[in-house]
Amino acid sequence: MKNILTLIAAMALTVSTTFAQTLFTNVSIFDGTSDKLTTGQEVLVENNLISKTGSNLKKPEGTTVIDGQGKTLMPGLIDAHVHLAITEPINVLRDEQDWMYWGAVSGKEAEFMLLRGFTTVRDAGGPAIGLARAIDQGKLPGPRVYPSGPVISQTSGHGEHRHYTEPHPNMPGNTPHFWNQHLEFLADGVPEVLRATREVLRLGASQVKVMAGGGVSSAVDPLHTVQYLPEELEAAVKAAKDYDTYVLVHVYNDESIIRSINAGVLSLDHATLMTEKSAKLIKEKDVFVVPYFSILGLDEEVVTKVLGAQAVEKFLIVQNGARNQMKLLKEYGIEKVGFSTDIIGDSKALKKQNNEFGYRLEAWTSFEILKQATSTNAELLKLSGELNPYTEGALGVLKEGAYADLLLVEGDPLENIKVLEDYENNFKIIMKDGTIYKNTLKN
Incomplete structure (x- = not known):
C-alpha cells in the first residue's frame, strides 16, 4: 500500500x-x-x-x-492527530472504493490540509506512510507527516470493523480484508502484539498507535471497555522503545488511561472521559494528553452520515465529556497538552479543522493555544527519537x-x-x- x-x-x-x-x-x-x-x-x-x-x-x-x-x-501549525487516509465514511472506504480512488483522494486532502496552514501532522493511523514519502519526494504538496501506519487493536476493539459474519483475518486459511492489511492489525496476546508492533515499524511508522479503549467509530466496543491487558500494552511499549520510539493510544475512560500510563505509554490521545482520578496520575507521570474539541462542532446528522446511526449515542457521551476534560486539564495544571482535531470521513467537516482554535478558548488563552499547536506539539513529535523523519x-x-x-x-x-x-x-x-x-x- x-x-x-x-x-x-x-x-x-x-x-x-x-x-x-x-x-x-x-x-x-x-x-x-x-x-x-x-x-x-x-x-x-x-x-x-x-x-x-x-x-x-x-x-x-x-x-x-x-x-x-x-x-x-x-x-506553521502542527496537528497531532489526523487520519489523512480516512477521507470518507469508513464503510464506504472499506467496502465500496478501490485503492486508486482511496490514494488519490487522500493526496488531495493532504494538499488542502497544507493550505489550512498545517505544515506538519502526526497521522494517527492508516496507510499514510506512502503518502508521506510522496510528499517528501515532492510528488505532491502536503504537510510533513509523522505516520503511524496501521493501528493495532485487539479483537472486538476500536480497530475492529469486520462485518458480523466476516471471519477473523488471523484464523488459519483466511485472507485478510484489504482494510485489515493496511489500516488496522488485529492482534491478541503478547506474541501477536509484538509481531504487529514490529510489522508497523517495518513498514516505516515513526511511532506506534494502539487502541486501548472503546471508541465512537467502531460498533462492537462500548465506551466503558478497557482494551488490551497490561502485559499486551507493555509488549507494544517495549518493542517500540527498542526502536527508540513510543506508543500513542486511543483512550477515553479512566481505567484505560491509567493502564496505559502504567504500561509506559507517552501519548494519551483523546482521554475525553477522564476524571480527577486519572488527571492526578497524568500530572504525576508528566505524559502528553492530546485532546480534540472539534467534536463540539459536530451534530447528530454529521455523525450519522460519517459513522452510522449506531455511533450517535456514544458520540453524545464523548461530546458531553469534552468541557469537563478542559476543566480538569486546567485545574490540575497539565501543560503537556497537544493540539489535535481527529476529523475523519467527511471533506466538509475537514474544512472546519481550524475551528479547533476557537473551541479551546473556553479553557485556554490565545497564547496557550498557539503554543499547543506549535512548540508543544513539536516536543511531542520529538518522542520518535531515531525514527524522527525530520531532523535537519x-x-x-x-x-x-x-x-x-x-x-x-x-x-x-x-x-x-x-x-x-x-x-x-x-x-x-x-x-x-x-x-x-x-x-x-x-x-
Whole structure:
C-alpha cells in the first residue's frame, strides 16, 4: 500500500514557488514560545531553513524580498492527530472504493490540509506512510507527516470493523480484508502484539498507535471497555522503545488511561472521559494528553452520515465529556497538552479543522493555544527519537536553524486566536520547507 500511494498520489494542483534565499522584512514575529510579538523584524530563509532573524539583515545576492507589511510571521501549525487516509465514511472506504480512488483522494486532502496552514501532522493511523514519502519526494504538496501506519487493536476493539459474519483475518486459511492489511492489525496476546508492533515499524511508522479503549467509530466496543491487558500494552511499549520510539493510544475512560500510563505509554490521545482520578496520575507521570474539541462542532446528522446511526449515542457521551476534560486539564495544571482535531470521513467537516482554535478558548488563552499547536506539539513529535523523519531543523518554532515552515498572518493571533480560523483570507503566505505554496500578499 505504501508503494501504491507513492505512485498514484501526485494529482494536486497547488502551485509552489521555491527560492534559494527569501528575506521577509517588516514582520511581527511569534516565535512559538513567547507571549508577545516582536515587531519590526526580518527573517532570512536560505534553502529550507531559517538562517537569520533580527533587523537590518544583510541580503545575500539573488535574495527574493517579501515585505510583510507588519503582519504576523509565525511557525506553521502542527496537528497531532489526523487520519489523512480516512477521507470518507469508513464503510464506504472499506467496502465500496478501490485503492486508486482511496490514494488519490487522500493526496488531495493532504494538499488542502497544507493550505489550512498545517505544515506538519502526526497521522494517527492508516496507510499514510506512502503518502508521506510522496510528499517528501515532492510528488505532491502536503504537510510533513509523522505516520503511524496501521493501528493495532485487539479483537472486538476500536480497530475492529469486520462485518458480523466476516471471519477473523488471523484464523488459519483466511485472507485478510484489504482494510485489515493496511489500516488496522488485529492482534491478541503478547506474541501477536509484538509481531504487529514490529510489522508497523517495518513498514516505516515513526511511532506506534494502539487502541486501548472503546471508541465512537467502531460498533462492537462500548465506551466503558478497557482494551488490551497490561502485559499486551507493555509488549507494544517495549518493542517500540527498542526502536527508540513510543506508543500513542486511543483512550477515553479512566481505567484505560491509567493502564496505559502504567504500561509506559507517552501519548494519551483523546482521554475525553477522564476524571480527577486519572488527571492526578497524568500530572504525576508528566505524559502528553492530546485532546480534540472539534467534536463540539459536530451534530447528530454529521455523525450519522460519517459513522452510522449506531455511533450517535456514544458520540453524545464523548461530546458531553469534552468541557469537563478542559476543566480538569486546567485545574490540575497539565501543560503537556497537544493540539489535535481527529476529523475523519467527511471533506466538509475537514474544512472546519481550524475551528479547533476557537473551541479551546473556553479553557485556554490565545497564547496557550498557539503554543499547543506549535512548540508543544513539536516536543511531542520529538518522542520518535531515531525514527524522527525530520531532523535537519527544529519544528514548531521560528528561530535560527529551524525549518522554514512559516505562515504570514493577517492580524495578531496572540490577541485573538480566531484569526487562524479564517485561513482562506488571513493566511497570506504559507511556506513549508522553504517553498511557498500560497501567496496572496499584495505588494
